[in-house]
Amino acid sequence: MRKIRVIIAKPGLDGHDRGAKVIARALRDAGMEVIYTGLRQTPEQIVTAALQEDADVIGLSILSGAHNHIAPRLMDLIRANHLDDVLVVIGGIIPDVDVPKLKDIGVKGIFQPGTPMQEIIDFINGHVRALQ
Amino acid sequence: MKTTAETARERWERETLAPALKQSPERRSEFTTISGVPVARLYTQEDAATDVPGPGAFPYTRGIHATGYRGRLWTLRQFAGFGTPEDTNARYKALLGAGGTGLSVAFDLPTLMGRDPDHELSLGETGKCGVNVTSLADMETLFDGIRVADITTSMTINSPAAMIFAMYLVVAERQGADWKTLSGTIQNDILKEFIAQKEYIFPPRPSMRLITDIFGFCTRETPRWNTISVSGYHIREAGATALQELAFTLGDGLEYVRWGVDAGLDVDAFVPRMSFFFNAHSDFFEELAKYRAARTLWARAMRDRFGARSDRSWKLRFHSQTAGVSLTAQQPYNNVVRTALQALSAVLGGTNSLHTNSLDEALALPTAEAATLALRTQQIIAHECGVTGEVDPLGGSYFVEKLTRDMEAGSLAYFDEIDRMGGMVDAIERGFPQREISESAYRFQQALERRDKVIVGVNDFAQPDGRAVETLYIDETASRTQLQKLDHLRRTRDDDRVNRTIDALRAGARGTANLMPLILDAVRAYATLGEMCDALREVWGEYEETPVF
Numbered sequence: 001m002r003k004i005r006v007i008i009a010k011p012g013l014d015g016h017d018r019g020a021k022v023i024a025r026a027l028r029d030a031g032m033e034v035i036y037t038g039l040r041q042t043p044e045q046i047v048t049a050a051l052q053e054d055a056d057v058i059g060l061s062i063l064s065g066a067h068n069h070i071a072p073r074l075m076d077l078i079r080a081n082h083l084d085d086v087l088v089v090i091g092g093i094i095p096d097v098d099v100p101k102l103k104d105i106g107v108k109g110i111f112q113p114g115t116p117m118q119e120i121i122d123f124i125n126g127h128v129r130a131l132q
Numbered sequence: 133m134k135t136t137a138e139t140a141r142e143r144w145e146r147e148t149l150a151p152a153l154k155q156s157p158e159r160r161s162e163f164t165t166i167s168g169v170p171v172a173r174l175y176t177q178e179d180a181a182t183d184v185p186g187p188g189a190f191p192y193t194r195g196i197h198a199t200g201y202r203g204r205l206w207t208l209r210q211f212a213g214f215g216t217p218e219d220t221n222a223r224y225k226a227l228l229g230a231g232g233t234g235l236s237v238a239f240d241l242p243t244l245m246g247r248d249p250d251h252e253l254s255l256g257e258t259g260k261c262g263v264n265v266t267s268l269a270d271m272e273t274l275f276d277g278i279r280v281a282d283i284t285t286s287m288t289i290n291s292p293a294a295m296i297f298a299m300y301l302v303v304a305e306r307q308g309a310d311w312k313t314l315s316g317t318i319q320n321d322i323l324k325e326f327i328a329q330k331e332y333i334f335p336p337r338p339s340m341r342l343i344t345d346i347f348g349f350c351t352r353e354t355p356r357w358n359t360i361s362v363s364g365y366h367i368r369e370a371g372a373t374a375l376q377e378l379a380f381t382l383g384d385g386l387e388y389v390r391w392g393v394d395a396g397l398d399v400d401a402f403v404p405r406m407s408f409f410f411n412a413h414s415d416f417f418e419e420l421a422k423y424r425a426a427r428t429l430w431a432r433a434m435r436d437r438f439g440a441r442s443d444r445s446w447k448l449r450f451h452s453q454t455a456g457v458s459l460t461a462q463q464p465y466n467n468v469v470r471t472a473l474q475a476l477s478a479v480l481g482g483t484n485s486l487h488t489n490s491l492d493e494a495l496a497l498p499t500a501e502a503a504t505l506a507l508r509t510q511q512i513i514a515h516e517c518g519v520t521g522e523v524d525p526l527g528g529s530y531f532v533e534k535l536t537r538d539m540e541a542g543s544l545a546y547f548d549e550i551d552r553m554g555g556m557v558d559a560i561e562r563g564f565p566q567r568e569i570s571e572s573a574y575r576f577q578q579a580l581e582r583r584d585k586v587i588v589g590v591n592d593f594a595q596p597d598g599r600a601v602e603t604l605y606i607d608e609t610a611s612r613t614q615l616q617k618l619d620h621l622r623r624t625r626d627d628d629r630v631n632r633t634i635d636a637l638r639a640g641a642r643g644t645a646n647l648m649p650l651i652l653d654a655v656r657a658y659a660t661l662g663e664m665c666d667a668l669r670e671v672w673g674e675y676e677e678t679p680v681f
C-alpha cells in the first residue's frame with residue numbers, strides 16, 4: 001500500500017506556524033509522506049502543489065480568521081482541477097458558526113484548538129483508506 | 133579510614149524521608165517543569181547561595197527598583213485592537229475609563245506585513261487580528277480624543293515599525309505634543325520574527341539597518357521613547373522552553389546592541405531605551421527564575437561585554453503577557469484561573485508592565501466584558517492579595533535561587549553556541565533557533581498526547597458541554613470600510629507630493645543616511661503603509677525562509 005501523501009499548507013498572511021509544523025511531524029511519524037509548503041501560500045499555489053505531489057490530502061492551518069475567504073477559493077480550484085478525491089481538512093481557530101459553512105463547500109474535517117494529534121491521524125487514515 | 137560528616141539533608145533523607153517513602157510512594161518517578169526540566173524533591177542551602185544582592189543593586193536579580201512596587205505599581209497595559217480605527221478608538225477610551233494606565237495597539241496582519249487593504253494578500257484579513265492602519269489618516273482616527281502627551285502607548289509593530297512610529301509622531305505633532313516628552317514603546321524586534329512569529333518583510337540585514345536608524349533617530353529626537361521591545365513572548369508561543377525563550381531573547385538583545393555599536397552609537401546613549409517582553413507562562417517557579425535570570429544576565433553582559441557605565445543600561449526593564457498558548461477553547465472559564473496564576477508569577481518576578489489575556493482568546497479576539505475581567509484580574513493582584521508590600525518575597529528561596537542559577541548557566545551556554553555561529557543573525561540564517569524551538573514544540577505535544585503533562589479540560593477532566601461563552605465575531609464590514617477610506621484617500625491627497633517623498637525614500641534605502649526623516653516626509657504626505665514598504669521592497673527584496681519541521 002502506498003504511503004498517504006499530505007500537503008500541509010499555511011495560507012494567508014499569518015506566520016504562526018507551530019500548529020502546522022507539529023501536525024506535519026506527527027503525520028510523518030504516523031507513516032505518511034508530508035510536504036509542508038511554508039508560509040503565505042495562495043490557494044493557487046496550494047492546488048498546484050497538490051497536483052505536482054499527487055496528494056491524497058490537503059491540510060490547511062488557519063488561525064487568523066481568513067478561512068471564509070481562503071477555503072471557498074481553494075475548493076473552487078480543487079473542483080476546476082478535478083481533484084475531487086483529495087481530502088481537505090482545516091485546523092486552527094475556526095468559530096463554531098463557520099463550521100457548517102465549511103462542511104457545505106466540501107471541507108471534510110475541521111479540527112479546532114485542543115484536538116489530539118491521534119484524532120487527526122485516525123481521521124485521515126480512515127477517509128483516505130476508504131477511497132483506495 | 134576517611135569519614136565525612138553527614139549533612140543536614142542526608143540526615144533528613146535518612147531519618148525522615150526514607151520511612152515516609154516506604155509508607156507512601158510518590159505519584160510519579162520524576163517531576164519536571166513544563167519545559168521538561170527535572171525538579172528535585174527539596175532544595176536546601178547546599179543547592180544555592182541565597183545571599184543575593186538586594187533589589188535595586190547590581191546585578192538586579194531581585195529587581196531593578198529598591199522599593200519594588202511600593203514606589204510604583206507595574207503598568208496595567210492591555211493589548212487591544214480590531215476592525216477599523218474607529219472601533220479600536222472606542223475600545224481604548226473604555227479601557228482608559230476602566231483604570232487602564234497605558235495603551236497597547238494590536239495591528240491586523242495586513243498592517244504587520246506592510247500591505248494595503250486592497251492588496252490581494254490582504255483579502256479576508258483586514259481588521260481581523262487587530263486594527264487596520266493604512267495611512268496617517270487612520271492613525272489620526274485611532275487617537276482621536278486621546279491626548280498622546282498624557283498616556284504611554286505601546287505598539288506591536290515590527291517590520292514596518294519605522295512607518296507606524298512615524299505616523300504616531302505626526303499625530304503627536306498635530307496634537308501639539310512635544311516629541312521630547314513622548315513616552316511609549318515600539319516592539320521593533322525583527323529577529324524574533326525570523327525566529328518565531330514570521331511576520332517579516334525584508335531580509336535580516338536591511339531589517340537591522342532600519343532598527344539601528346530608529347535607535348539613532350530616537351536618541352536625538354524622542355529620548356523618552358522605548359525604541360525596541362526585545363521579545364521572548366512569541367518565541368515561547370512558538371514552542372520554546374523557558375530557557376530557550378530566555379536565551380534567544382537575550383541573544384537577540386545582544387545582537388541589537390552589537391549592531392548599534394557598529395553603527396557608531398554610544399552604548400549608554402541607546403541601551404537605556406531598550407526594553408524586553410517576556411511570556412508569563414504557567415510553570416510558576418520556572419517563570420520566576422526566568423525573569424530573575426534575565427535581569428542578572430543583562431546587567432553583566434552590558435557592563436562586562438559592552439563596557440556600559442550607566443546603571444540605566446544595566447537595568448533590564450520588561451513587559452510581560454500571560455501565555456496565549458496556554459488558553460483552552462474547552463471550558464474557557466478555566467482560562468481566568470490560568471491567567472491569574474501566570475500574572476501573579478510575573479508580578480512576583482518583578483514585571484514592569486503586564487497584559488493579562490482574556491478568557492475567550494483561544495476562540496476569538498476578546499469581547500469587551502472578557503477584556504475588562506482580564507484587567508480586573510491584575511487589579512485584584514495589585515490591590516487585594518498583599519503581594520506588593522514586600523519587594524522580593526520569594527528571593528532567598530533555595531528552590532528559586534537554584535532555578536535562577538541554572539537558568540543563567542543554560543543561557544550562557546546558548547550564548548556561546550550563538551557566538552560561535554557568528555551572532556544571532558548568522559544563527560537565524562542557519563535556522564538554529566528555529567530548529568531548537570520546533571523540537572521543543574513537538575516534544576511538548578507528545579507529552580500532552582501521552583498525558584505526561586495535563587491540561588485541565590483538554591486531555592483530562594474533559595466535559596462534553598464545556599464551551600459556552602459569547603465571542604466577538606469580526607465580519608467583513610471593517611474590510612469594506614477600510615477599502616472605501618483608502619479609495620477616498622487616493623483620490624483626495626496630493627499625488628505629486630506622495631510620489632516625490634516615495635522616490636526620496638527609495639533613493640535613501642540605496643544609500644546609508646538615516647531613513648526616519650524620509651519616512652516622516654512620506655507619512656505627512658499621506659503615503660500609505662503599502663506604498664512605503666513597496667519602495668523598500670524594490671530596493672531590498674523580500675525574505676523567504678526555508679521551512680524546517
